Amino acid sequence: MTALLQRIRPERFRELALVVIILALIAFFGSQIPDFASGLTFTRISTSVAVIAVLAVGQTMVVLTRNIDLSVGSIVGLVAYFVGTFLTRDQGINPIVVIAMSIGIGAALGAVNGLLVAWGRVPAIIATLGTLAIYRVFLVEASGSRTVTTDKLPDWLLQLPRVSLFSVGDFDILPLAVVAVVVIIAFQLMLRYLPFGRRLFAIGSNPEAARVAGFPVQRDVFVAYLLNGGLAGLAGFMFLVRFGNITVTAGQGLELQVVAAVVVGGVNIFGGSGSMIGAFLGAVLIDLLQQSIIRLPGISEFVRDAFLGLLILLAVASDKVILGRLRALAARARRQQEEERLHSDATGGLGSGP
Amino acid sequence: MARDLVRRLGSWEGLLLVLLLAIVAVNAVSVPGYLGVQNQINLLQLNVEKVIVVLAMTMVIIAGEIDLSIASVMGLAAVLVAWLTERGVSMELAIVIALLAGVLAGAFNGFWVAVVGLPSLAVTLAGLIGFRGVARLFIGDRSLGGFPDWFTGLGQHPLLGPIPFAILAFSVLLVVAAIVLQASGFGRLLYVVGSSPDVARYSGVRVRRVKWSIFIISSTVSAFAGILLAARLGAVRGSTAEGFELDIITMVLLGGVSIFGGSGRILGVFLSILLILNLRNGLGLLNVSGNAQTGVLGALLILSVLVPNVARGVRGRLQARGGRSLPPPGRLTEGAEPSPPVGG
Numbered sequence: 264m265t266a267l268l269q270r271i272r273p274e275r276f277r278e279l280a281l282v283v284i285i286l287a288l289i290a291f292f293g294s295q296i297p298d299f300a301s302g303l304t305f306t307r308i309s310t311s312v313a314v315i316a317v318l319a320v321g322q323t324m325v326v327l328t329r330n331i332d333l334s335v336g337s338i339v340g341l342v343a344y345f346v347g348t349f350l351t352r353d354q355g356i357n358p359i360v361v362i363a364m365s366i367g368i369g370a371a372l373g374a375v376n377g378l379l380v381a382w383g384r385v386p387a388i389i390a391t392l393g394t395l396a397i398y399r400v401f402l403v404e405a406s407g408s409r410t411v412t413t414d415k416l417p418d419w420l421l422q423l424p425r426v427s428l429f430s431v432g433d434f435d436i437l438p439l440a441v442v443a444v445v446v447i448i449a450f451q452l453m454l455r456y457l458p459f460g461r462r463l464f465a466i467g468s469n470p471e472a473a474r475v476a477g478f479p480v481q482r483d484v485f486v487a488y489l490l491n492g493g494l495a496g497l498a499g500f501m502f503l504v505r506f507g508n509i510t511v512t513a514g515q516g517l518e519l520q521v522v523a524a525v526v527v528g529g530v531n532i533f534g535g536s537g538s539m540i541g542a543f544l545g546a547v548l549i550d551l552l553q554q555s556i557i558r559l560p561g562i563s564e565f566v567r568d569a570f571l572g573l574l575i576l577l578a579v580a581s582d583k584v585i586l587g588r589l590r591a592l593a594a595r596a597r598r599q600q601e602e603e604r605l606h607s608d609a610t611g612g613l614g615s616g617p
Numbered sequence: 618m619a620r621d622l623v624r625r626l627g628s629w630e631g632l633l634l635v636l637l638l639a640i641v642a643v644n645a646v647s648v649p650g651y652l653g654v655q656n657q658i659n660l661l662q663l664n665v666e667k668v669i670v671v672l673a674m675t676m677v678i679i680a681g682e683i684d685l686s687i688a689s690v691m692g693l694a695a696v697l698v699a700w701l702t703e704r705g706v707s708m709e710l711a712i713v714i715a716l717l718a719g720v721l722a723g724a725f726n727g728f729w730v731a732v733v734g735l736p737s738l739a740v741t742l743a744g745l746i747g748f749r750g751v752a753r754l755f756i757g758d759r760s761l762g763g764f765p766d767w768f769t770g771l772g773q774h775p776l777l778g779p780i781p782f783a784i785l786a787f788s789v790l791l792v793v794a795a796i797v798l799q800a801s802g803f804g805r806l807l808y809v810v811g812s813s814p815d816v817a818r819y820s821g822v823r824v825r826r827v828k829w830s831i832f833i834i835s836s837t838v839s840a841f842a843g844i845l846l847a848a849r850l851g852a853v854r855g856s857t858a859e860g861f862e863l864d865i866i867t868m869v870l871l872g873g874v875s876i877f878g879g880s881g882r883i884l885g886v887f888l889s890i891l892l893i894l895n896l897r898n899g900l901g902l903l904n905v906s907g908n909a910q911t912g913v914l915g916a917l918l919i920l921s922v923l924v925p926n927v928a929r930g931v932r933g934r935l936q937a938r939g940g941r942s943l944p945p946p947g948r949l950t951e952g953a954e955p956s957p958p959v960g961g
Contacts, residue, residue, distance in 0.1 A: 331738075385922045386876045388683070388738070389866075393919035396863055400912030519746055532739050565753035565855075572747020576729060579739045 274536065276589060277529040277582070281544040285551060292555045299555070302433035309436075310424060310505055312550045313443035314339075317498045318521040319528065319542040320450045321491035326525055327454075327463040328484050329470060329534030330380055330387035335495045335521055337398035338372045339514035342499025344402055347411035347509045354417040361420075365500035366493045372398060373492010377485035395518065403511045413507035423504045439501050446494065451539035463487060467534025523571065524549050527578040529586075549574070629873035629925075633888040637895065644899040658779055660894050662772065665783045666691065666842040666849070667861055668890050671868045672787075672794040673838035675886050677831050678869055679798065681811035681878025682730065682737040684835045686744030688861035689752065690722045691843030696752040698844055699761035699853040708768055712844055719840020720833055722748055727832030731825040737832075745862070753855040762852035772849030783845045790838070795883040807831065812879030863911070867918040868893055876922075893917075 293299045318335050325332045342365050349364070350356065372394070379390040413421060427435035454460035462483050466473045474480045503509060528545025530537025549571065557564040645651045661668070670687050677684045694715040701711035722744065729740040772783045780788075798804040809817045810827050818824050847853050872889035874881025893914065900910045 379919060379923065383919075383923045384926045385919055389870060389876055389922055390919055392863060392866065393915040396915030396918075397912050400908055400915070403908045404906075404912075519742065522742060523746070526739055526742075532736050563754065563757070565750065565757060568746050568750025569754060570750065572743040572745075572750055575743035575746070576735075576740060579735050579743075580729065580733055583733060583735055 272593065274529065274538070274541075274586075277586060278538070278541050278544060281528070281541070281548060285544065285548055288548070288551055288555075292551075292559070295560070296555065296558045299558070302435060304554075305434045306437065308547075308550055308554050309440040311554060312547050313437075313439040314498050314501045314505060315517075315520055315524055315546040315550055316443045316543050317446050317494050317501065318517065319524045319546045320446055320539050321494035321498075322521050322525045323528075323530050323537055323539055323542040324450070324454075324463060324487045325387075325491050326522075326530050326532060327467045327534055327537055328487050329467045330484060330487070331391060331522065331532075332373075332376060332488065332491050333388065333391040333518045333522070334372070334376060334394040334398055335491070335498075336514045336517035336519075337395050337402070338369050338492060338495040339499040339502050339517055340509075340512070341372065341398050341402045342368050342496045343503040343506075343509045343513050344406060344411060344511065346500060347416065347503050348406075350417055350420065351411060351415035354415075356417075358419060362497070362500055366496045369496015369499060370489055370493035373488045373490070373495065374485070376492065377488030380488060381481040381485040399511075399515070406511050408511055410511075411503075411507075411509040416507060420504060421507060439504060442497070442501065446497070447539050447543050454539060459483065459486065464535055467531075467536075469535075520549060520553075521546075523575050526575055529578075529582060531582070532579070545578075630882070630885045630888060633872070633885060633892055637888055637892045640892065640895045640899055644895060644902065647899075648902055654779060658781075658784065660898050661784050661787070662781065662849075664864075664894055664897075665772065665787050666846040666858070667864050668868070668894075669783075669787050669790055669842040669845070670835075670839050670861070670865050671886060671890060672790050672883075673835040674865050674869050675794065675872070675874055675881065675883065676798065676807055677835045678866075678874050678876060679811050679878060679881050680807045680828065680831050681814065682828065682831065683741065683866075683876075684726065684737065684744075684832065685741040685862055686722070686726060686748055687835060687839040687865060688858045689745050689748035690719055690836045690839040691846060691858035691861065692856070693722065693748045693752040694719055694840035694843030695847035695850075695853045695857045696756045696761075696855065698847050699764075700755045702764065703761055708765055715844055716837060716840050719837040719843075722840070723833035723836025724829070726836065727829035730832060731828035749855075749859070756853065756855050758855060760852050760854045764848065764851060768848050769851050770848075772845055783849065786841075786845070791883070791887065798883050803827075803830075808879055810878075863918075864893075864914060867914050871917060871921045 289300075298304075318339070322332060322335065345368065346361060346365050350361065376391055376394055379385045379394075380387050383390070423438055426438060428438060428441060429436050454463065462473070462478050465476070465478060466480050466483055470480060499514070502514060506513070524546035525537070525542050526532055526545070527548055528537070528541035528543065530542055530545075552570065552574065553567055556562060556567050556570060641652070650656060670691065674684060674687065697715040697718055698708075698711045701714060702708055706714070726737070726740055726744050729735045730737045771781065773781055776782045777785055796804075798807065806817070806822055806827050809820070809822055810824055814824050817827075843858060846858055850857070868889050869881075869886060870876060871893065872881065872886030874886060896913070896917075897910050900913060901907070905913075
């Protein structure tokens with residue numbers, strides 16, 4: 264155990280544990296649900312996870328800085344609706360323009376959150392609870408409760424969820440899933456190697472220390488919200504692609520799923536630790552449960568939410584109890600290693616001395 | 618004394634009072650009979666459940682925690698009452714059981730926060746999803762009703778003069794909350810725990826017990842309010858009380874209670890309740906839809922924090938320029954240290 268802890272950081276254990284749990288669940292569902300291990304199941308879950316995963320990546324950045332963004336569900340709905348309406352009016356718009364527009368609208372809405380939190384010093388939960396309501400209200404008012412329907416959307420958009428880029432056995436890899444994977448990898452690399460990514464951790468661990476150290480804390484928090492908004496805009500476009508029919512309630516409650524995914528994925532809600540991979544695994548776990556529990560024979564679909572609540576709780580509790588202990592063990596193991604090295608250095612030094 | 622009065626008026630509560638009077642004045646001028654007792658009672662009647670929970674939420678936030686699960690607990694209690702009576706359980710027993718469910722939900726939340734030490738934001742977010750899920754387990758997608766007359770009358774039938782039971786209950790709870798917060802030992806503990814749990818612990822306060830009790834209080838009061846909601850609506854669905862947390866938290870924070878805990882008074886919260894009810898009513902009279910009213914509330918929630926922050930910033934800057942006082946230490950270090958390039 265100590266030898267293992269000297270090599271692997273405790274946080275990695277959590278990601279490993281998530282992978283094991285996900286595999287176990289797949290095996291369990293596979294044995295209980297007829298036709299579970301099919302291409303159809305994979306397509307269904309991968310398209311749904313794709314949207315949540317992109318949102319979880321953005322949310323992770325914000326949560327790392329010890330903040331939260333509860334408005335993403337409303338941003339997704341707003342972007343999906345407006346871009347959808349735009350497309351129904353003029354079907355000939357270049358897809359690139361459509362995607363850029365989605366990200367742009369999302370980023371603008373995210374910037375409002377960022378301004379309020381970073382420079383207005385409004386606590387994140389208040390600011391984004393407020394914009395959650397305001398963005399949604401704006402959507403309902405501006406739309407006049409009309410609905411975007413698939414029959415008026417351009418063909419390329421409707422075909423997008425059905426196109427298979429390539430197949431692995433029965434499993435078709437769809438464009439939405441590829442977009443999500445690219446986003447996850449890009450932002451994980453950013454988090455690990457760019458100064459901005461490293462600063463997010465520093466800000467979340469100790470905002471005061473980060474400020475005293477001269478980090479542009481306010482600007483970084485703002486940028487985190489801006490990027491999160493942009494990703495929510497992208498997710499809004501993906502939402503439109505996935506469903507086609509968009510009502511004014513589109514995306515409602517998505518923020519809860521996303522925060523749940525992030526928390527289950529081991530991103531500390533008090534900031535300072537977490538990874539995109541973890542958030543992604545959290546998204547997969549939650550979505551797998553949500554999509555599959557209802558297919559279990561003899562189980563009411565209403566068990567789902569009760570179960571999800573419990574899962575979040577257990578994830579946070581295990582983070583606190585088990586990971587806390589693992590961290591202590593790892594620290595001890597590292598100290599032991601250090602001492603051994605010092606010891607051998609000392610004896611080695613004596614032996615080779617003049 | 619006079620100075621004290623000026624300070625009071627310049628305070629948050631003074632501002633709320635001025636705003637409230639302005640809104641009431643505008644409404645009273647544009648609508649005849651607005652100030653009538655019956656109209657004010659109607660106003661309160663339509664929101665009495667939320668407003669009752671606001672009182673409990675005030676305590677939770679003063680103690681430095683948050684409870685996002687309140688609306689789901691309200692829904693759960695409402696569903697339980699309906700489900701049990703459908704099964705032939707007597708109304709009285711159903712109410713007791715629903716209240717007990719509230720106590721249990723609070724003990725559950727409190728356990729994870731106080732004993733295990735998890736952040737209340739995460740715990741009650743899980744509660745928000747989970748308790749709603751439990752409620753749906755009972756009711757599915759049906760709608761249940763058929764309550765006895767005395768029960769549905771709790772929210773509407775005048776009991777004392779023109780006042781129905783629900784508003785009477787709110788009034789009693791308002792007084793209780795004021796006494797607990799402003800004049801009891803437990804209330805003082807809430808403020809101490811809210812401003813600094815560590816200081817509280819080192820001073821011998823049983824922080825765990827205090828935290829556990831506020832979550833039990835919060836959920837029990839929410840269950841009570843949920844039962845009243847079931848009575849007033851006459852029918853319960855799985856989505857009953859969904860989304861109430863925004864209104865409730867807005868009322869508390871607009872009342873001058875700090876989200877970081879340790880400060881706030883029931884007077885401010887009471888004024889903010891009246892302010893929001895009259896504002897919603899006034900907007901309704903101006904034909905602003907319920908949906909847009911929610912937007913106004915959201916904006917109000919943000920502004921209630923943003924405006925004092927900006928004002929403080931401007932005042933600080935003015936003072937620094939006038940040289941009347943030194944800038945606060947935070948700004949001093951910020952200015953003194955040039956930002957070094959940050960390495961990865």
